[in-house]
Amino acid sequence: MSSSIHLDNLTKRYGSLTAVDGLSLDVAGGETYALLGPNGAGKTTTVEILEGLRAADSGTVEVLGLNPISDRTRLQRRIGVMLQEGGVYQGAKAREVLSLFTAYYPGAKSADDLLELVGLTEQAATLHRRLSGGEKQRLSLAMALVHSPELVFLDEPTAGMDPVARRTTWEIIESLQADGTTILLTTHFMDEAERLADRVGIVSHGRMVAEGSPTELIHARGDVSFTSSPDLPIQQLTEQIGIEVREVRTGFYVVTTDTPTPVLVAQITAWLAGHDALITELRVGAGGLEEVFLALTEENNR
Amino acid sequence: MIGRMLFEQARMELRLTLRRGEAVLLTLIVPVSLLLFFGATNLFDIELDFLVPGLLTLSVISSGLVALAIATGFERKYMVLKRLGATPLPRWVLFAGKLAATLFLEVLQLAIILGAARLALDYRPQMVWWALILGVVLGTCAFGGIAFLLSGTLRAEATLAVVNGLFVAFFGLGGVMFAIDNLPRPLAAMADILPASGLSETFRWATGYSDSVGHGLWVLIFWAVVAPLLAVRLFSWEEK
Structure with a gap:
């Protein structure tokens, strides 16, 4: 089976800082892969390169067989993106944001269905800036799922959520998995990775230090x-x-x-x-x- | 698909602007208040035929520069622009939507100014309509270009400060309410090459205050070409 994500020897520098240092990874179709690593390990940079938001300095980057920069429009129709923070018009209501996003994709879900999916029906008319941190995260998740993408990038999807909201979010992610969606997520929560990920990659200083299923990693030591x-x-x-x-x-x-x-x-x-x-x-x-x-x-x- | 994206994008932009109290005050309330105040009193002895085109310029500056730059700057700060980069929305549609919303707001502003001037002050100009449209389009390109240049290179807070400063400077030096010829000589020379004076001159021609347009139109065209080109070159999607 061909990889949904294929990264080979990816390098990205910001000035004198090497954020990603020869990272390679493959994610198969339908697989959930979690990138773990301390802050500054290069997780977000890696994800943003895969999303086409940043250009790599060197290395091979293929997402769904496409180049994220040169095949931008074609790729963007097939992937869903949840940024780590921000990304939403502060003065827009939750429902308005989702309605706008439905105009970007052919065959998008309806804004109301999306609000229901992430449990924000009651906040439909609330301005984004008045949503709680966890509600903002859920809206951001809904924005990633507007067009039922085959590959979803979730950058710390449950950061700032209370335990109930985390569980709801996990259930949404599990239903994506059941539908065969490929997922790349980053997280600081080990329980999240253990529960959701088929495979885990531990990144430190922009390098892969260990990779495998959670069970393999635990028993390898x-x-x-x-x-x-x-x-x-x-x-x-x-x-x-x-x-x-x-x-x-x-x-x-x-x-x-x-x-x-x-x-x-x-x-x-x-x-x-x-x-x-x-x-x-x-x-x-x-x-x-x-x-x-x-x-x-x-x-x-x- | 592109048509619907553009429409929805423009609608969102317009809705967000009209929701921001300070933007409504600056674009819709300040120009018409100045008109009614200085048109009804003889303070500073400003002729109505001189005042109205100047306030049309001020209107275009308030929406095309100030409101647009602040909105774009904060969208950049809150990573809205970055997030939209991860959708199929083409970049040009994003900017076209912003400009379409700005043009819509400007038409509203001009209708309010011209309508209020006629109803309250019996203003009956010899309009050159195509020149008015030309002025609005070139003014939007010039000030919109400056708005994108600032909001795409500076931090949002700095953009906010700079555009407010420019608003005051253009108000004073842009031939809005005070003729440039009355300014001290070095100041007048500088004022002469500002986009605001170019637009004021164009609007004075369009409303029949002057019979022809001087080099002001060329000044305006210069800004309408150079500012967007610079913005396209220098705009970055995220704050550093």
Whole structure:
């Protein structure tokens, strides 16, 4: 099957800053792919290049087999875009914005159906600037879905939403998946990626540091992680076990290894006992995507 | 498809402008208030036949420059222009929609000014209608070009400040209510090459105040060509 998105060795610089540094990825038709990474990792730049909003400095960019810059109009009829923020006339009412967008696409849904889809029927006559953050996000999502596009880009779709709105949004995304829509999303929420994505790419400093299904990523690592008192002198432990120990979050430590052994675990617990530090949690292997993410991005920062 | 896009785009632009109180005040209320005040009183001794075409110029500046630049600047700031770049809406239709809404507003302004002048002040000019239309079109190109040049290169807040400054400057130096000849010499020389004076001169010819148009028409044509060209070259879709 041909890829919906094909990126090969993409590079984008802003002055002396390299935002995207040789990134490659492929997204198959019907697949949901989540780009994860800290702020400034190059996620939004990558997405905006795919959307045709920015030009790449070098590398191959193909979206639905088209070049986003030279085939702009043809591509724009087939993709839906949700920007990370803004993008809507401040003084327009929710319904007016969607009505305007229906004029851009042949065979568009009706504005009322779209309002209902994202649960904004009651806000139809509310000015955009008076909508709450979560309502703005949902309107922005509706704007991406006006023409039932075959490929949708969602840049942090649930940022700023309360838990109920997040769940509603996830359900909308899941119904898109059920219809066979290809989705590229970026997010800071690991639960969102675990729930929605078929595959995840973790990006750091504009480079892909890991890629795979959430399950693969979680099981690929044999790290020993533990929670204990903050600010332990872990340099000593590193020297003792011969493997680097890092405090990736306050009181949360990771020992990066692919081959955890019973002896290693015993050494760690003994050392902690020697420092009168109580372990409140200890795990071998990553417990979730968040640990994988923190470990990988932190490693990449050094 | 293009026709419907253009219509909907222009309708949205016009609706948003008419929803902005300060835009309505500046475009629809200020010019006619000046007309009624200075037309009914003898303050500054301004002839009605001189005043009316000047206020037509002021109307075109208020909508074609001030209202348009502020709206576009803030749309750029709030990434509306960027978002529209990710739709099939051709860029030229976006700008054509803005200009169509501006022209519509200008026709409304001119009708109000000319109507109020006739009804309240018995203004009966010898109109050269095609010259009036020419003035409106060239004025919209000139001031619209400046509006896009500013809003597409400066931050929205800076655009707001600059266009308000230009409005005052054009009001004073653009032959709107005060003849350029009465200005001090160096100031008059500068005022002479402003798009506002070119438009005032064109409108004075179109309303029969002067028998012919001087080099003002050429000044206006110059701005109507150069400003849009510069805007097309320098406009960027996002604030840096």
